[in-house]
Amino acid sequence: MTRDNSESADLVIIGSGPAGLTAATEASSLGLSVLLLDEQEEPGGQIYRGIETAHPKTARLLGPDYQRGAALASAFRASASGYRPGASVWRVDADGTIAYSRDGQAHIVRGKRILVATGAQERPVPIPGWTLPGVMSAGGAQVLLKSAGVVPSGRIIVAGNGPLLLLIAQQLITAGANVAAILETTEFSDYLAAASSLPRAMQAGDYLAKGQRMRHDINAAGIPQYSGVSHLAASGDEKFKQISFESGGMRHTLSADTLLLHAGVVPNTQITRQLDCDHEWVADQRYWQPVLDSWGTTSCDTVAVAGDGGSIIGAEASAIAGRLAALDTARRLGIFNLAERDQRAAPLRGDLARHLAIRPLLDTLFRPDPAFCVPPDDETIVCRCEEVTAGDIRIAVREGAMGPNQLKVFTRCGMGPCQGRMCGLTVSEIIAASRGATLTETGYYRIRPPIKPLTLGELAALDDKFPTE
Numbered sequence: 001m002t003r004d005n006s007e008s009a010d011l012v013i014i015g016s017g018p019a020g021l022t023a024a025t026e027a028s029s030l031g032l033s034v035l036l037l038d039e040q041e042e043p044g045g046q047i048y049r050g051i052e053t054a055h056p057k058t059a060r061l062l063g064p065d066y067q068r069g070a071a072l073a074s075a076f077r078a079s080a081s082g083y084r085p086g087a088s089v090w091r092v093d094a095d096g097t098i099a100y101s102r103d104g105q106a107h108i109v110r111g112k113r114i115l116v117a118t119g120a121q122e123r124p125v126p127i128p129g130w131t132l133p134g135v136m137s138a139g140g141a142q143v144l145l146k147s148a149g150v151v152p153s154g155r156i157i158v159a160g161n162g163p164l165l166l167l168i169a170q171q172l173i174t175a176g177a178n179v180a181a182i183l184e185t186t187e188f189s190d191y192l193a194a195a196s197s198l199p200r201a202m203q204a205g206d207y208l209a210k211g212q213r214m215r216h217d218i219n220a221a222g223i224p225q226y227s228g229v230s231h232l233a234a235s236g237d238e239k240f241k242q243i244s245f246e247s248g249g250m251r252h253t254l255s256a257d258t259l260l261l262h263a264g265v266v267p268n269t270q271i272t273r274q275l276d277c278d279h280e281w282v283a284d285q286r287y288w289q290p291v292l293d294s295w296g297t298t299s300c301d302t303v304a305v306a307g308d309g310g311s312i313i314g315a316e317a318s319a320i321a322g323r324l325a326a327l328d329t330a331r332r333l334g335i336f337n338l339a340e341r342d343q344r345a346a347p348l349r350g351d352l353a354r355h356l357a358i359r360p361l362l363d364t365l366f367r368p369d370p371a372f373c374v375p376p377d378d379e380t381i382v383c384r385c386e387e388v389t390a391g392d393i394r395i396a397v398r399e400g401a402m403g404p405n406q407l408k409v410f411t412r413c414g415m416g417p418c419q420g421r422m423c424g425l426t427v428s429e430i431i432a433a434s435r436g437a438t439l440t441e442t443g444y445y446r447i448r449p450p451i452k453p454l455t456l457g458e459l460a461a462l463d464d465k466f467p468t469e
């Protein structure tokens, strides 16, 4: 039996990406006891994944934006912060109780305050054939590159939209992968719409320069590129063989060995949802985000969020948000007063505004494609765990399922191992579109613990340490 009552800290942080690392470093430098949990085996989060152990060749290939993570990781290592790598958090309670599993053993830790720094996840791209072997997310391919220095073999097609799609295509090309074509849903009218955000984006000129470099590298590689792509469909018998799509008023079909899909990233809200914090629908980016004050505090006073888990702001802004949340935690726990918190935060706020200046341009240019949000084809699988299709969801709505939670009863949608993480957005969108309702009216899954798979043995080994429900 696990009786781990001894573990407690002023601040428990979940997630060791830029937001979690800077929050831990800052908070411990202010004299708070800190414990950082992350399911990855080393610090870095998504952007700096594997930063401490990456082969120098891989680190060079991933460039200075990646290498910047080394300084964050070493500052964190040098801090007094406690650290549990390989710790998968499966339940969080508002009284500060956190349950996680590590090496097959469940543990409980208590924090006076909790910082959720669990980052972003890729938006699902439910197109016909997306569950075929050989089709994967572009982010998944990047994980392989960062953690093992490998790229998919054979011809690769990259499809979807967003800055990360272009970054990953560029990284794969630099790594010597055979990128055979890039299919972007972004079209000329998106560039026109984004043009009005350009003056503000100039404040963050380094991001614009980075974007230009990515385009230049991709163009220089001479890879066929298609824009304004629609009606994507992957096919193959046992395995992905080809992708068909429309572009420039024509239907195209291309053969390849691997299809990498990506349609932007959205906040990972599993923990704030499980805590029943307030969330709001962001209409232009079509995602949910927790309602936060300017220090990251949620509607649940003991819990704050920093980084992409609060809203998609990018790595550098996430690192600043982590420090701001740490300052506010120090103020709340009596290390200093409001005036000192604000004084320390002032230069950070200036930096944050500069990094955020790029967001309106990116958000307009890379608006989510409606077909990725509401798959038009009834046969397309939406819930991969329970194999529920878009058509199954539409039938359930006609039969009276008014929202995502009722849909679970009708179809088991969202009840598999990922607990709705992969299908939640699409499910809400399909229901809203079918009912002619808004997303706010439609709502989202009620997320219940455990939010990560754990064995019955692990659960049974815990005693009555949770607050009564």
Ligand SMILES: Cc1cc2nc3c(=O)[nH]c(=O)nc-3n(C[C@H](O)[C@H](O)[C@H](O)COP(=O)(O)OP(=O)(O)OC[C@H]3O[C@@H](n4cnc5c(N)ncnc54)[C@H](O)[C@@H]3O)c2cc1C
Pocket: 014, 015, 016, 017, 018, 019, 020, 037, 038, 039, 040, 044, 045, 046, 047, 048, 065, 087, 088, 089, 090, 117, 118, 119, 120, 121, 122, 139, 140, 142, 164, 167, 265, 306, 307, 308, 309, 313, 314, 315, 316, 318, 452
């Ligand atoms: C697949 C993917 C790849 C990306 N690659 C890049 C890139 O190359 N360049 C770039 O500029 N931006 C990239 N981004 C965007 C990028 O993630 C962010 O802007 C930045 O990393 C956000 O930092 P963060 O600290 O908020 O979260 P993250 O860096 O995402 O870190 C979150 C951490 O939380 C941990 N976590 C989540 N849930 C749990 C749980 N239940 N229990 C324990 N730990 C948990 C994760 O393991 C992760 O380490 C990527 C996003 C994704 C989804």
